[in-house]
Amino acid sequence: MPFTIANVQPEDTSPIIVAENLTKVYDTGRIQVPAVRGVSLAVERGEFVAIVGPSGSGKSTLFYLLGGLTRATEGRVVIDGVDFASLSDAERTRLRKHRIGFVFQKFNLLPTLSAMGNIEIAYEVSGRTEPLDRVYLDHLSDMLSIQGRLKHRPSELSGGEQQRVAIARALITRPAIVLADEPTGNLDTKNSDAVLRMLVRSNRELGQTTLMITHNPEAASIASRILYMRDGEIVREEKGSRWEADLAVPEPAVGASPMAV
Ligand SMILES: Nc1ncnc2c1ncn2[C@@H]1O[C@H](COP(=O)(O)OP(=O)(O)OP(=O)(O)O)[C@@H](O)[C@H]1O
Numbered sequence: 001m002p003f004t005i006a007n008v009q010p011e012d013t014s015p016i017i018v019a020e021n022l023t024k025v026y027d028t029g030r031i032q033v034p035a036v037r038g039v040s041l042a043v044e045r046g047e048f049v050a051i052v053g054p055s056g057s058g059k060s061t062l063f064y065l066l067g068g069l070t071r072a073t074e075g076r077v078v079i080d081g082v083d084f085a086s087l088s089d090a091e092r093t094r095l096r097k098h099r100i101g102f103v104f105q106k107f108n109l110l111p112t113l114s115a116m117g118n119i120e121i122a123y124e125v126s127g128r129t130e131p132l133d134r135v136y137l138d139h140l141s142d143m144l145s146i147q148g149r150l151k152h153r154p155s156e157l158s159g160g161e162q163q164r165v166a167i168a169r170a171l172i173t174r175p176a177i178v179l180a181d182e183p184t185g186n187l188d189t190k191n192s193d194a195v196l197r198m199l200v201r202s203n204r205e206l207g208q209t210t211l212m213i214t215h216n217p218e219a220a221s222i223a224s225r226i227l228y229m230r231d232g233e234i235v236r237e238e239k240g241s242r243w244e245a246d247l248a249v250p251e252p253a254v255g256a257s258p259m260a261v
């Protein structure tokens with residue numbers, strides 16, 4: 001039985017993410033830190049966008065703004081035609097949980113739950129009515145090489161393992177939008193390649209829109225578009241050189257692809 005992605009509406013041609021003059025100033029009491037300064041961008045449905053920039057350039061802050069996890073000081077974010085600012089806190093949370101899969105730079109796994117528990121609870125709170133698809137979970141854990149680690153709590157996992165659990169947690173709901181902050185930051189080349197391949201495949205086969213933050217130019221090159229950030233601004237944009245090439249091509253599936261729509 002093929003999987004279906006009820007959330008994705010391919011016939012809709014409007015951008016799925018729009019940011020207008022987005023500005024975030026952190027007020028620490030003593031000083032004000034302008035972390036994001038007047039960023040405007042539009043991400044089309046199904047795009048894979050990488051955001052690259054030096055440490056402190058505002059990448060994570062932009063990630064929090066686009067995901068509705070923090071309020072903009074100025075400007076606005078529109079997801080699927082809905083302005084975050086027009087929503088109540090409860091509505092914004094609902095939209096976020098239903099539509100967006102987050103991979104946090106610091107993983108944010110719940111310490112008292114096992115890896116499996118973390119994935120299951122993310123699925124539960126997403127509001128999906130159908131039961132968690134165990135075959136799909138097996139597929140994700142297999143691709144991410146975490147099968148043997150699912151019974152362990154985060155404190156019993158390496159940084160790279162926690163990162164891969166966080167990725168499985170973000171993808172298990174097959175969200176329309178995947179926001180990933182440094183998803184390969186703690187990984188060796190082999191696991192990093194596996195994660196990138198997974199994200200590309202998920203993007204292509206599920207029609208997801210993917211936004212990946214990285215400071216690794218090699219990782220960024222798999223994206224269809226790369227945005228360069230500096231001092232809170234997007235200063236340049238280019239195409240990813242590997243988008244059409246090697247890593248972007250999904251590995252041939254053995255039998256039916258469990259991801260195929
Ligand atoms: N909660 C906060 N309060 C005050 N300043 C903050 C806060 N969070 C981030 N900043 C500042 O905002 C700027 C942008 O930080 P941000 O975390 O967005 O950068 P980044 O590009 O994600 O960096 P990295 O690559 O190190 O993760 C930095 O100068 C940082 O010190």
Ligand SMILES: [Mg+2]
Nearest residue numbers: 059060061105
């Ligand atoms: Mg960051």
